[in-house]
Amino acid sequence: MERRVVKVGLLGLGTVGSGVVKMLRTKQEELAQKCGYEIEIQRILVRDLDKKRGVDVERSLLTRDVRDILDDPEVQIVIEVMGGESGTRDIVLESLLSGKHVITANKDLVALHGAQLHNAADSKNVELLYEAAVAGAIPIVRVLKQSFAADQVREVMGIVNGTTNFILSKMTQENASYEDALREAQALGYAEADPHADVSGLDAARKMAILASISMRQAVPLADVQLQGIEGVTQEDIAEAKALGLVIKLIGRARREGDAIEVSVSPMRLPDSHPLAQVNDCFNAVYVYADALGEAMLYGRGAGEMPTASAVVGDLLAVLRGRKFAAQQQVEWIGRLA
Ligand SMILES: NC(=O)C1=CN([C@@H]2O[C@H](COP(=O)(O)OP(=O)(O)OC[C@H]3O[C@@H](n4cnc5c(N)ncnc54)[C@H](OP(=O)(O)O)[C@@H]3O)[C@@H](O)[C@H]2O)C=CC1
Ligand SMILES: N[C@@H](CC=O)C(=O)O
Numbered sequence: 001m002e003r004r005v006v007k008v009g010l011l012g013l014g015t016v017g018s019g020v021v022k023m024l025r026t027k028q029e030e031l032a033q034k035c036g037y038e039i040e041i042q043r044i045l046v047r048d049l050d051k052k053r054g055v056d057v058e059r060s061l062l063t064r065d066v067r068d069i070l071d072d073p074e075v076q077i078v079i080e081v082m083g084g085e086s087g088t089r090d091i092v093l094e095s096l097l098s099g100k101h102v103i104t105a106n107k108d109l110v111a112l113h114g115a116q117l118h119n120a121a122d123s124k125n126v127e128l129l130y131e132a133a134v135a136g137a138i139p140i141v142r143v144l145k146q147s148f149a150a151d152q153v154r155e156v157m158g159i160v161n162g163t164t165n166f167i168l169s170k171m172t173q174e175n176a177s178y179e180d181a182l183r184e185a186q187a188l189g190y191a192e193a194d195p196h197a198d199v200s201g202l203d204a205a206r207k208m209a210i211l212a213s214i215s216m217r218q219a220v221p222l223a224d225v226q227l228q229g230i231e232g233v234t235q236e237d238i239a240e241a242k243a244l245g246l247v248i249k250l251i252g253r254a255r256r257e258g259d260a261i262e263v264s265v266s267p268m269r270l271p272d273s274h275p276l277a278q279v280n281d282c283f284n285a286v287y288v289y290a291d292a293l294g295e296a297m298l299y300g301r302g303a304g305e306m307p308t309a310s311a312v313v314g315d316l317l318a319v320l321r322g323r324k325f326a327a328q329q330q331v332e333w334i335g336r337l338a
Helices: 015-026 028-035 086-097 107-123 140-147 162-174 178-187 202-216 235-243 305-321 323-337
Strands: 004-011 037-045 075-080 101-104 153-159 246-257 260-271 283-290 294-301
Touching: 004 015, 004 086, 015 028, 015 037, 015 305, 028 037, 028 305, 037 305, 075 086, 075 305, 086 101, 086 107, 101 107, 101 305, 107 202, 140 202, 140 283, 153 202, 162 178, 162 235, 162 246, 162 283, 202 246, 202 260, 235 246, 305 323
Parallel strands: 004 037, 004 075, 075 101
Antiparallel strands: 153 246, 153 283, 246 260, 283 294
């Protein structure tokens, strides 16, 4: 069967962007067989054209001008892995409104502007997918939206930040200092560009706002999430907890209380035997409690190059196999015949 080519614009070539390029290259044939399209990267937006990258790309693919992607009618799908908030919102909004499907790993963007972006996507019948924005490789967004759609979710609780879990694990298991553990998390590509977002609990709060909004089917503003980070957690706190058979973890929680939804992020002391106490390194885990389901837990890598790329490329396949993309192709085909 003849395969058509689909052209993708990539915004960002850092940790996640490099992983996406690697995956699209190494799995090129396999992906084409799965979705029926040859996936081609048309242009890649970066800040610094001369920077050494985690992956080799032709220099001609790189651009510093976002218009090279936004104004290119051949680019049908935009993958946003550059981070940032209001400037990025404008780019993503324009992409959607010009009929391009968007995949993003940006929790900041989705937590603050998710409703506006969803409206734009709906108005143009294009996809806006962001599985990588919450808990890295764990397919929690799709599961909450689709698999648990018939159920009433009462509570979502878990470890949703890889960097802080890595730091706490290193401090607990290896007596590492907070500073050394943070430096290692940054070197491994787990931390945000500004790691304060991780250690302050803000990154986890963004993810919990998204999870709460999806699972409780009611928009939860980021400003309503109560948050406390791990900056104040000392070696003494960890040793004291250990002596009592407890483990300190940064826990996100979203609960339905009558008509209200309470969302929080804070360090908690869990008994050694608690399933979340066993989640270490950059791993994340999310518990979901729902009326019919009872309880379920999803577990996997919450950060890092290839795990995050796996979620992004999974979304890309979902777009290419989806109804909206097919409808767009049909309209274009009919247009060419007319
Ligand atoms: N790292 C992880 O494990 C995960 C990250 N995410 C999210 O994915 C996104 C990307 O993260 P990550 O790859 O770690 O970030 P990096 O900082 O490693 O990479 C960001 C990339 O975007 C480019 N970029 C940033 N701002 C601009 C701009 N204004 N104009 C042009 N290019 C720009 C940078 O260009 P240049 O290289 O030239 O500086 C860089 O290539 C973020 O939203 C993050 O929260 C989500 C899940 C996991
Ligand atoms: N900085 C984030 C990256 C993934 O979302 C984290 O550590 O979880």
